[in-house]
Amino acid sequence: MNSPSLARSSFVKAVAAIVQKDLAAEYRSRELLSSMMVFALLVIFIFNYALNLEPSVRAKVTAGVLWVTFVFAGTIGLNRSMAVEKDRGCLDGLLLAPVDRTAIFFGKVISTLIFMLLVEVIMLPFYGLFYNVNLFNPGLLLVMLLGSIGYVVVGTLLSSMAVQTRTRDILLPIILFPIIIPILLSALDASNGFLNHLEFDLIQPALGLLVALDVIFTAVSFMVFDYVVEE
């Protein structure tokens, strides 16, 4: 056996262990998913009255309402996912474990991403039910996946900084939202394209930018995560 493949398999194992830990904790408490879900529903309800979502208005704003809902619900998930680690010194325990620290980062990213995608996939039929539209569109699902990856990657990096400050839960949205604007813009543009059944040529720039952003932000977070958890 050559050592690179050994190192790789231990990295994957460490990531998988963290994901498994988070999923098991969530399966037992069901705190995070339920609060994200209820929160997302409430945001949709508020939008209904705030924007007066009649059929004519709705066609233009559906993508916006969905993404704002995901982003807001996502901050709850991100805050919580890091806060539970910080609370009883779990993060220190994780950092002491003899694994690459970026494995912790990717483990956290994957588990938060799973929660966020679950909320999104459940919210879609709810939105469709309330407004009598069919949102099942493979293109939209793809955009939701790509947008959420970028959002969760940046969010996990910044929330691991935010939990180490005095103003932790207030701080996360303030430092996160201005950074994720390019992700949000391209996700909105691509979602609008798919929802309005535009030709693929017109959606492609936004979709391409979204993929590029996912790669760029993953690379940057990967490089700087060590500095964020260093003691």
Add this chain to the structure above:
Amino acid sequence: MQPKPKALLALDAVSFILLGISTYLALVYAPTEAIMGDVQRVFYFHVATAWVGMLGFVAAGVTGIVYLRTQNLKWDIVEIAAVEISLVFFFITIVLGSIWARPVWNTWWTWDPRLTTAAITELIYIAYFMLRQGIEDPDRRARFGAVYTLVGAVSVPITFMAIRLFRTIHPVVIGTQSAAAQGGFAMTGGMKVAFFFALFAFTVIFIDLFWNRIRMGNLAAKVEQLRLKLSQ
């Protein structure tokens, strides 16, 4: 107390003189623009302050990387100086731009790439200071600050590009001919003098402010050390 270095004092004086000359060139020497009239004179300082904001933005991103590589707190002081200057000068740019946009575009604000990007940079830098405020440990504060400016330096240019995918009405004065309808104009000789002189003057002013602010940061760090020594 360390006296201010001679070179810095000289640079202060030069900055004042350059600012004076630049004001004269922009307000008196440059010819009045035919269509927009005197309000176009805002343009010289608008672009020059935006230029300083950009210099500060780039300097902040670079020092962020340098800090993470060296872990030397000296670079943290440089980074704060760059962020502060960028924050203030982008704010001046936005205010000047609004003054120009009200008569020319008939609105104080529009969601164009440049305006939005400048505003988002402001928000990121305000968030930067809020992030720093919540951290006691100087090393951690510096590390988080550096990471955040780095992430911001990656995000802001892409935001600009992303908004550019949509249509824009901001005039591109240099390099395009078709901008007249959006409030663009061709610069004549006198305008070019005022414009490039303003750019030069504000570059010098940037260096002067940067230097002063770094010096102030160093002095503040020294005061902090002395205070710690006293309390022990």
